[in-house]
Amino acid sequence: MRKLGHVSYQDGKNPWWLRLFAVKSMEQIQTELASSEMKRTLDIMDLASVGLGATIGTGIFILTGVAAAEKAGPAIVVSFLISGIVAAFSALSYSEMASMIPVAGSAYTYTYAAMGELIGWIIGWDLILEYLVGAATASVGWSAYLVAFLEIGFNCKISTKWVNSPIKFESGSFMTTGDYLNVPAVVISLVITTLLCFGIRESTRVNSVMVSIKVIVVLLTIFACIKHINPANYTPFIPPNEGRFARYGVSGVFSAASTVFFAYIGFDIISTTAQEAKNPQRDLPIVICGSLVVCIILYIGVCLIMTGVVPYKELHPFIDSSDPGNVSTSITILAARTGLTWLSIILCMGIIFGLSSVILILLMGQPRIFNAMAKDGLFPEIAARIHPKYKTPWFTTTLSGVLCALLGGMFPVDVLSDITTAGTLFAFFFVNIGVIVLRFRCPDTPRRFKIPLGPFVIPVIGAALSVVLLSTTSPSTIIHLAVWIGVGLMVYALYGRTHSKINNPQLSQPSGGKINKPVAYHKDIPLRNLR
Numbered sequence: 001m002r003k004l005g006h007v008s009y010q011d012g013k014n015p016w017w018l019r020l021f022a023v024k025s026m027e028q029i030q031t032e033l034a035s036s037e038m039k040r041t042l043d044i045m046d047l048a049s050v051g052l053g054a055t056i057g058t059g060i061f062i063l064t065g066v067a068a069a070e071k072a073g074p075a076i077v078v079s080f081l082i083s084g085i086v087a088a089f090s091a092l093s094y095s096e097m098a099s100m101i102p103v104a105g106s107a108y109t110y111t112y113a114a115m116g117e118l119i120g121w122i123i124g125w126d127l128i129l130e131y132l133v134g135a136a137t138a139s140v141g142w143s144a145y146l147v148a149f150l151e152i153g154f155n156c157k158i159s160t161k162w163v164n165s166p167i168k169f170e171s172g173s174f175m176t177t178g179d180y181l182n183v184p185a186v187v188i189s190l191v192i193t194t195l196l197c198f199g200i201r202e203s204t205r206v207n208s209v210m211v212s213i214k215v216i217v218v219l220l221t222i223f224a225c226i227k228h229i230n231p232a233n234y235t236p237f238i239p240p241n242e243g244r245f246a247r248y249g250v251s252g253v254f255s256a257a258s259t260v261f262f263a264y265i266g267f268d269i270i271s272t273t274a275q276e277a278k279n280p281q282r283d284l285p286i287v288i289c290g291s292l293v294v295c296i297i298l299y300i301g302v303c304l305i306m307t308g309v310v311p312y313k314e315l316h317p318f319i320d321s322s323d324p325g326n327v328s329t330s331i332t333i334l335a336a337r338t339g340l341t342w343l344s345i346i347l348c349m350g351i352i353f354g355l356s357s358v359i360l361i362l363l364m365g366q367p368r369i370f371n372a373m374a375k376d377g378l379f380p381e382i383a384a385r386i387h388p389k390y391k392t393p394w395f396t397t398t399l400s401g402v403l404c405a406l407l408g409g410m411f412p413v414d415v416l417s418d419i420t421t422a423g424t425l426f427a428f429f430f431v432n433i434g435v436i437v438l439r440f441r442c443p444d445t446p447r448r449f450k451i452p453l454g455p456f457v458i459p460v461i462g463a464a465l466s467v468v469l470l471s472t473t474s475p476s477t478i479i480h481l482a483v484w485i486g487v488g489l490m491v492y493a494l495y496g497r498t499h500s501k502i503n504n505p506q507l508s509q510p511s512g513g514k515i516n517k518p519v520a521y522h523k524d525i526p527l528r529n530l531r
Helices: 026-034 044-055 058-100 107-115 117-154 183-196 200-228 249-264 267-276 280-309 330-338 341-375 394-410 413-441 457-471 475-499
Strands: 002-004 007-009 167-170 173-176
Touching: 026 107, 044 200, 044 267, 044 280, 044 341, 058 107, 058 249, 058 267, 058 280, 058 330, 058 413, 058 457, 107 117, 107 341, 107 413, 117 183, 117 330, 117 341, 117 394, 117 413, 117 475, 183 200, 183 341, 183 394, 200 280, 200 330, 200 341, 249 280, 249 413, 249 457, 267 280, 267 341, 267 413, 280 330, 330 341, 341 394, 413 457, 413 475
Parallel strands: none
Antiparallel strands: 002 007, 167 173
């Protein structure tokens, strides 16, 4: 009889329902860290560029105008503040988890260690949705800004047949649009996938340049437009509800908060690079919390400028099918209202770089989730392979890039972003609960960062707020998420359950038939020494 956490097995013959909750032990996690093939090349500045690269992007450049125009009006500022507070509670929980379990699996590994394999699988499957669909959303936004840039800067008009998705979601069902394919979204996804296959260090260097450009563009927007603010545009600050849920009023503010929560997705991706960070236990908590604070400040600044310069109902992006070159996005509408043509050109160019970094970071995190799950036997072994020269998960990187290209080429941004937001809130809920569980289950495991106020206050509030925001998403989004999780459970039942290494120990046995003994764990041996 051997124990893992509080669940025992004997040759994998425990009742099937008990085996679903077998947890990954800290000894196993240490063994994985010690045997990792990934290079530890990322310092704190590299990690910061990862956090800002993933976070500042589609949410602020695209979704802000949509949420203000349709749901919150000028109170979009409050929506961003609400979602930022929710993200901050979860960021603290992620920080403690990352300092305790510095591995590439992120929330998947955290919940696996806290609540068992089934919950870990659900969260891992959910993260696949979050990162993959998030990257596809950014690629759709990238395409829109490329079209705007070519039209404004070079008077080059592209037919909407090749820059719009052939599918849209309307009145509760998917319909065709008559367009062919969003070609720019496909191309940028495949180009970035190729870059990622050549190494994380090279990718983060490119990302650092793009992040710098992106932050400069955001600051330039704030300072160039501040003198064009019309205070009358802030009235009414919270537009009265128009008779249905989420159409302005208080319900609109909270619904907009769930929509723009997408803008804060990114800090959790930092934890997926843990096995490639030089000092993960020290640097990850600093970067997770620091990048979130920077983003909250920048987001609120842009929201105040945007709704102050342009009446909120005029901020909705559009592409005029009667004039293929007439493409407007929230930021370009803002720049056009100021009359500063040069600002429109710089904004579009800067945002193109900015959204490129979002796609890069999300496609960097996605394969590492696949890789972590494959190491546990929940995906085929090929997904765990590391390139012998570049030390990257090449197969899963390629697979993720191709899937991202297909999603970005076929689906519109609003459908993709809502599903991503719901999936992220779902993961945040379980990470917050996982902090509480591991405080009791593994009290002696070293933690370089511990959440203040004890194990209950912040994680409980973070979990509750995640549920509140999740409840404000549309019923169709919840259904789509439930369908995705249902598909995941089928995959687990048909493959993961029978190939899981923790529940099928014979799969991990060497030829001699003995189970490998894990590295001894001692509370006085910090995980950071395994570098």
